[in-house]
Amino acid sequence: MSTAPAAADKKAPANEFNPFESMAQLFNTAADHLGLDHGLREVLRRPDREMTVAIPIVMDDGRIEVFTGYRVQHNFSRGPCKGGIRYAPDVNLDEVRALAAWMTWKCAVVDVPFGGGKGGVICDPRKLSKNELERITRRYTAAILDILGPDRDVPAPDMNTNEQTMAWIMDTYSMHVRKTTTAVVTGKPIALGGSRGRTEATGRGVLFTTREACKNLGIAPKDARVVVQGSGNVGGIGAMLLQREGYTIISISDQYGAIMNEKGLDMPAVLAHVKATGKLQGYPGAEAIEGGKKQLEIPCEVLVPAATENQITTENAARINAKLIVEGANGPCTAAGSKMLDDRGIMVVPDILANAGGVTVSYFEWVQDRMGYFWTEERVNTSLEQVMVKSFEDVSAVAQKYKVSMRIAAYILSIDRVATVYRMRGVFA
Amino acid sequence: MIGTSDISALDYDDPAPISHAVEDENPFGTMMASFDEAADRLGLDPDIYAILRKPDREIQVSMPVQMDDGVMAVLDGFRVQHNAGLGPYFGPLRIQAGLRMDELRAVAGWMTWKCAVLDVPFGGAAGGIRMASSRYSRGEVERAVRRYVAALLSDIGPERDIFSSDVATDEGVMAWVMDTVSMHARHTENAAVTGKPLALGGTHGHADSVAQGLRAVLREALEVVGLPQRGVRIVIQGAGMRGGNLASLLVLDGHKIVGLSDVHGALYDERGLDIRSLLGWRAEHGSLRGAVGSFERITNEEMLVRPCDVLIPCAVAGTVHLRIARALHAKLIIEGAHGSISSRADRVLFDRGVHVVPDILATGGGAVVNYFEWVQNRAGYAWTPETVQKRLLRFMTNAWVEVHKLRLEHKVSLRMAAHMLAVQRVSQADGLRGIYA
Numbered sequence: 001m002s003t004a005p006a007a008a009d010k011k012a013p014a015n016e017f018n019p020f021e022s023m024a025q026l027f028n029t030a031a032d033h034l035g036l037d038h039g040l041r042e043v044l045r046r047p048d049r050e051m052t053v054a055i056p057i058v059m060d061d062g063r064i065e066v067f068t069g070y071r072v073q074h075n076f077s078r079g080p081c082k083g084g085i086r087y088a089p090d091v092n093l094d095e096v097r098a099l100a101a102w103m104t105w106k107c108a109v110v111d112v113p114f115g116g117g118k119g120g121v122i123c124d125p126r127k128l129s130k131n132e133l134e135r136i137t138r139r140y141t142a143a144i145l146d147i148l149g150p151d152r153d154v155p156a157p158d159m160n161t162n163e164q165t166m167a168w169i170m171d172t173y174s175m176h177v178r179k180t181t182t183a184v185v186t187g188k189p190i191a192l193g194g195s196r197g198r199t200e201a202t203g204r205g206v207l208f209t210t211r212e213a214c215k216n217l218g219i220a221p222k223d224a225r226v227v228v229q230g231s232g233n234v235g236g237i238g239a240m241l242l243q244r245e246g247y248t249i250i251s252i253s254d255q256y257g258a259i260m261n262e263k264g265l266d267m268p269a270v271l272a273h274v275k276a277t278g279k280l281q282g283y284p285g286a287e288a289i290e291g292g293k294k295q296l297e298i299p300c301e302v303l304v305p306a307a308t309e310n311q312i313t314t315e316n317a318a319r320i321n322a323k324l325i326v327e328g329a330n331g332p333c334t335a336a337g338s339k340m341l342d343d344r345g346i347m348v349v350p351d352i353l354a355n356a357g358g359v360t361v362s363y364f365e366w367v368q369d370r371m372g373y374f375w376t377e378e379r380v381n382t383s384l385e386q387v388m389v390k391s392f393e394d395v396s397a398v399a400q401k402y403k404v405s406m407r408i409a410a411y412i413l414s415i416d417r418v419a420t421v422y423r424m425r426g427v428f429a
Numbered sequence: 430m431i432g433t434s435d436i437s438a439l440d441y442d443d444p445a446p447i448s449h450a451v452e453d454e455n456p457f458g459t460m461m462a463s464f465d466e467a468a469d470r471l472g473l474d475p476d477i478y479a480i481l482r483k484p485d486r487e488i489q490v491s492m493p494v495q496m497d498d499g500v501m502a503v504l505d506g507f508r509v510q511h512n513a514g515l516g517p518y519f520g521p522l523r524i525q526a527g528l529r530m531d532e533l534r535a536v537a538g539w540m541t542w543k544c545a546v547l548d549v550p551f552g553g554a555a556g557g558i559r560m561a562s563s564r565y566s567r568g569e570v571e572r573a574v575r576r577y578v579a580a581l582l583s584d585i586g587p588e589r590d591i592f593s594s595d596v597a598t599d600e601g602v603m604a605w606v607m608d609t610v611s612m613h614a615r616h617t618e619n620a621a622v623t624g625k626p627l628a629l630g631g632t633h634g635h636a637d638s639v640a641q642g643l644r645a646v647l648r649e650a651l652e653v654v655g656l657p658q659r660g661v662r663i664v665i666q667g668a669g670m671r672g673g674n675l676a677s678l679l680v681l682d683g684h685k686i687v688g689l690s691d692v693h694g695a696l697y698d699e700r701g702l703d704i705r706s707l708l709g710w711r712a713e714h715g716s717l718r719g720a721v722g723s724f725e726r727i728t729n730e731e732m733l734v735r736p737c738d739v740l741i742p743c744a745v746a747g748t749v750h751l752r753i754a755r756a757l758h759a760k761l762i763i764e765g766a767h768g769s770i771s772s773r774a775d776r777v778l779f780d781r782g783v784h785v786v787p788d789i790l791a792t793g794g795g796a797v798v799n800y801f802e803w804v805q806n807r808a809g810y811a812w813t814p815e816t817v818q819k820r821l822l823r824f825m826t827n828a829w830v831e832v833h834k835l836r837l838e839h840k841v842s843l844r845m846a847a848h849m850l851a852v853q854r855v856s857q858a859d860g861l862r863g864i865y866a
Contacts, residue, residue, distance in 0.1 A: 134863055164861065171862035179588035180517045182550075191515070191858050193550065372516075372550060373804040 019309050019331035020098035026335065030411035033402050040419050044104075047097055048115075049073040053143035055121065057135045069140045071119040073153055074100035077421045080151050081117030082107055082186075082359065084158025085140075085165070087133075091120035102330070102352070103359070108414035110356040110391045112363040115418075117153050119144070125160045137165050141172040148173060150183035150370065156362050157187040167192050183369035186362035195365035197380035198358075202328070203237030204381065205357020208388035209349045210242060210302055210326045216396065217324060217347060221246035225300040227322070228252045230307030231274055234328040234355065238306060240267040251289070251298055253307070254279055258295040259286035297321055305332035306355075313337040320346065327351040342405045350407035352414065353395055360387050456535035457484075464542065467848035468856075470839060477856045481541075484534055485518075485552075486510040490580040492558070494573045497566050506577040508556030510590055511537035514858035516550035517588050519799070521595030522606065522622075523557030524570065533557065539767070539789075540796070542851035547793040547828050549800040552855075554590050556581075562597045571605055578609040586610065587620035587807065593799045594624030604629050620806035623799035632802035634817035640674035641818065642794020643741065643765050644682070645825035646786050653833065654761045654784050656738055662699070664688035664732060664759070667743035668711055671765055675741065676704045688732045690744075691717045695732035698724035733757055742769035754778050764788040779842050787844035789851065790832055797824045 015021055031041055055067040070093055073081040083103040096118045103116030121140055125133060147153055157166055166185045170192060173184045182193030190196065197204070214224055224247045228239045231254045239249045248264040256279045259265070265286055273283045281288060289295065293311060296303060299321040305311045306328025312320060317333075317340035325341065326349045327333060333341065333348060341348055361384055368374050375383075399409035461482065468478045490506045507530055510518040520540040533555040540553030558577050562570050584590060594603050603622045607629060610621040619630035627633070634641065651658055661684050665672045668691045676686050685701035693716050696702060702724055710720040733740065733749065734756040742748050743765035749757070754774035762778065763786045764770055770778065770785060778785055798821060805811050812820075828850075836846035 138865070167861040168863055171865055174513075175865045178583075179586065180513060181588065182516070189857075189861050191854065192861055193516075371804055371808045372800075373808070374550075 016313060016334045016336050017310050019334075020095070022331065022335035023098065023102060026408065026411045027415065029408055030415050033404065033408070033412050034416055034419070036415065036419060040422065043422065044075065044415065044418060047072045047074045047100055048076055049147065050093065050097070051144055051147060052093070053140065055136055055139045055143060057132060057139060059132055060129050067121055067123050067136060067140075069119065069121040069143065070096045071144045071147065071153070071155075072096045072100040072117060073147065074116040074118075075104045075418060076115040076153075077418060077425055078108065078115050079113035080115065080149075081153040082112075082114035082362065083117035083119070083156065085119040085121070085155045085161050085169075086159035087121050087123050087125045087136075087161055087165075088159055089122060089124045091122045096120050104418060105411060105414040106352045106356050106359055107363075108417040109352050109395065109410050110360050110387055111394075111417065112360060112387075114154070114359075114363065117155070118158075119155060120158075133165070134168055137168040138172045141169045142176065145173065145176055148184060149177075150181060150366065154183065154362075154366055155185050156359075163187060163189045163194070183366050186365040188365070193365070193369045193374075195361055195368055195380060196375065196377040197384070198361045198365060199233060200237045200241070201361035201380075201384060202234045202355050202358040203239075204241055204384060205360065205388050206234060206238035206304060206306065206326055206328045206354055207241040207245065208357070208385055209354045209392055210238075210247075210304070210324070211245065212389055212392040213324050213326065213347060213349050214302070219301050219323065222248075224248065224302050225250045226302040226304060227295065227298050227300040228304045228306060228328075229258075229295060229311065229332075230254070230305070230328065231271070231280060232306075235304065235306035236267075236271050236274065238304060238328055239265075240271060243267045247302070250300060251295060252280065253291040253295050255307075256281055256291065258289050258291035259283050260289045260298070261286040302326065304328050308332070310334055312341070314340060317341055318344075320344075322346060325349070327354045330355065338405070338407060348405065348407055349392075350410045353391055353406070353410050356391065357384055357388060360384055456532050457538060460535040460538055463845075463848050464538075464852055467845060467852045470841070470845070471849055471853055473852065473856055474860070477860050478852075480859055481512060481538075481852075481855060484509050484511045484537055485513055486584070487530065487534070488556075488581060488584060489530070490577070492573060492576045492580060494569065494576055496569055504573055505559045506556070506580060507533055507559070508581055508584065508590070509533045509537040509554060510584070511553040511555075512541045512855060512859070513552040514855050514862060515541075515545060515552055517552065518554035518590035519544060519549075519551035519796075519803075520554035520556070520591075520593060522592040522598050522602070523555070523595045524560055524562045524574075524597040524602070525557055526559065526561035528557050528559040541855060542848065543789050543793060543796055544800075545851040545854040546789055546832065546847050547797050547800075547824055548831075548854070549796055549824075551591070551796075551800065556592075557596075557598075570602070574602055574605045575609045578606050579613065582610070582613055585621060586614070587618060587803065591620070591799075591803060592622045593795075594622075598624070600624055600626045600631065620803050623802040625802070630802070630806045630811075632798060632805055632817060633812065633814040634798055634821065635802065636670060637674040637678070638798035638821065639671050639765075639792055639795045640678055641821055642797065642825050643671070643675050643743075643763055643791055644678045645794070645822050646791050646829055647679070647739065647741075647763055649826065649829040649833075650761055650763065650784065650786050651739075656760065659683035660685060661739055662687045662701075662737045663739045663741060664697075664735065664737040665741045665743060665765075666690050666695075666729060666733065666748060666769075667765065668708065668717060669743075672741070672743035673708050673711065675743065675765070677708065680704045687737055688735055689717070690729050690732055692744075693718045695727050695729050696720070696722070696724040697727050697732055697735050698722070699736065739763065741765045744769070747771050749774050749778075751777060754781075754783075757783075759783065762786070763791050765791060767792065775842075775844065785842065785844060787842075787847050790828055790843070790847045793828060794821060794825060797821055 100118035107114040166188045188194040251260040303322035309331035312333040317337040488508045492504045536555035544551040606622045611618045625631040688697045740759035741763045746768035749770040754777040761784045
């Protein structure tokens with residue numbers, strides 16, 4: 001949002017391949033439907049707070065190097081900010097801002113009581129030792145400590161950060177505030193207050209949204225051929241869970257290529273093969289086919305792009321041969337590509353709904369940490385199912401009311417939720 | 430209890446001061462010895478383990494307290510915080526004459542391991558006031574407790590260090606602690622202590638928490654030993670909160686309590702004792718002395734070696750010593766009190782093939798229900814008695830399953846397996862958090 005110029009003309013031709021511009025366009029469309037006034041649009045376009053910090057670190061060889069870190073808190077009207085921290089050489093404030101806004105909408109769609117946040121450090125983790133990474137993490141945490149906390153801002157893992165990074169943040173924060181504070185981050189190891197079922201959460205969310213969408217479209221699981229792009233935590237686990245529910249996974253891909261079996265892949269065996277060899281290639285129970293965008297054109301009932309952004313564009317949207325697309329990844333369909341899918345009557349479950357299982361279980365982790373009592377995996381999964389099903393129904397209802405696509409409906413719903421809270425709280429002065 | 434008697438000497442249910450159980454000058458070192466062995470067997474990184482060889486923090490405070498006659502007494506207060514890897518510190522608050530720092534160190538370390546075995550997200554602590562509560566008025570004890578809490582205020586609290594009730598600290602004392610912390614914090618802070626009265630945020634199931642935990646591990650252990658789930662002959666040493674409650678529960682489960690004792694002596698009847706009437710007598714008269722029935726009256730020591738299938742010592746430490754270990758008949762011993770079995774006796778029992786469920790696992794029900802109290806206080810929502818029982822059972826069973834898994838995997842005793850599980854969990858947390866600097 002904040003990447004868009006304040007007076008952006010929504011009809012101006014945007015760069016199709018900039019997902020943040022796509023999001024800005026969607027924001028404007030949804031705000032128009034809601035008749036949102038100018039003042040609130042301005043409020044929601046801008047992050048509530050941005051922080052840039054210098055991170056001086058003594059490197060292993062004794063040199064001091066100064067890194068730059070950011071934390072952007074887009075909107076905290078609905079609760080503390082929630083969002084990942086990424087470490088990458090190309091981290092920049094514009095990207096962090098856009099991702100923070102994205103988190104605000106995602107949290108609002110699934111109605112978890114968080115606003116959006118995002119952070120990052122400009123660094124190349126491949127060139128840093130584990131000790132240097134630990135010092136960067138701790139210094140970054142200390143530098144933004146005043147705006148962090150279970151009731152202020154709760155980070156999570158993102159690109160190049162993991163459970164260990166979260167454990168360091170938790171420890172640094174706890175040492176500073178002089179008390180154990182597990183709820184300051186999510187995505188922690190289970191031994192330190194993490195939640196059961198978190199690794200599978202996004203894949204499981206994909207399962208629930210796919211199931212609900214199929215019900216709406218009248219597709220029975222046994223008649224549903226599913227093509228999945230990506231075989232990691234989202235695609236791989238999502239495919240396995242879908243198969244368990246009776247769907248037929250006919251193709252799945254990774255960065256090296258794709259495999260296909262019209263009769264259905266045996267997902268546990270496929271994932272075991274990936275675990276053992278590092279790739280899908282060579283899996284004996286299927287034929288190797290071309291991966292990349294070509295795979296997306298396979299005739300099927302359900303297509304789950306769960307790899308990366310900009311996969312379905314104006315260039316290939318006409319050749320997509322599915323009845324339903326469930327966006328496991330962030331921004332796999334461009335706005336223009338998505339429009340073509342709408343016109344063709346293909347239902348798209350948008351990313352901010354379809355892959356929100358992860359942030360939902362992050363929320364559960366925060367809840368468990370606050371009470372200090374930890375749920376069984378079944379309890380986590382049941383609660384996740386309730387949230388995902390309810391969110392899907394909420395978005396469907398908005399889509400019907402405004403006669404718009406699920407994607408625009410998801411934005412209308414989330415913007416309306418944030419705006420409503422903002423109006424109720426009023427402007428503090 | 431305060432002001433009536435020094436219960437530590439009289440009541441079987443009080444955890445014995447560790448120094449009774451070991452001859453060594455340094456109780457902490459002795460306690461750690463078995464964990465050193467566990468760390469060895471696990472092949473643990475010595476750097477990480479080195480952290481666990483010392484308590485994180487030890488605090489000693491001097492406490493001026495006004496006596497009823499106007500004289501100022503200066504008392505000593507202590508708190509040892511052993512390890513915060515898994516969460517806030519948690520451990521007993523004692524009021525005891527002759528309280529010693531090294532004894533508290535051992536208890537604090539012990540609490541770290543116990544919480545880890547039970548998967549309770551706390552680290553261990555222990556502390557108290559050195560005073561013979563029986564020689565002071567209730568008002569004097571109250572002033573001492575409040576002064577002690579005020580002196581430690583910056584180091585305690587729901588996310589820092591949680592006090593649990595213990596020797597001579599009943600729920601009335603815990604209420605004073607809660608009140609003092611709350612007044613200073615300027616808001617209700619009932620999660621700062623456990624063992625509170627129900628009206629002030631205490632939990633259901635606190636009184637028989639240890640007994641319920643013992644019952645849960647007994648069920649699991651009977652399965653492994655190959656004894657039936659009903660009709661087993663059981664001897665219980667101790668007839669108070671632990672032993673007495675346990676005896677009642679086991680009778681309900683259809684077992685036969687053939688021996689029961691208190692500090693004054695033991696009763697034995699191989700056809701099974703009438704537990705209900707005996708405990709009724711004890712509640713009325715304060716001891717089992719003078720109770721009537723068809724049982725034999727014998728000494729505590731004799732009872733331990735009488736025929737039975739399961740022996741559950743719930744009394745002071747060291748009651749099962751070498752001689753008794755050689756003579757006893759039980760196939761299974763559940764250690765119902767801390768250090769019931771001396772270390773030499775433990776080796777004899779292992780060689781004889783007698784199964785021993787170690788204290789650190791068996792008596793964990795207390796820590797688990799204290800933890801539940803803290804959880805309910807934080808949530809501001811009290812659980813029903815059924816919820817407490819159901820969840821306690823789950824925690825005990827899970828701990829048992831994990832310990833038993835390690836036992837089979839490493840071909841060690843249950844005791845060693847429990848120690849290994851504890852060391853594994855605590856060092857994993859310390860390793861993940863890293864060294865803060």
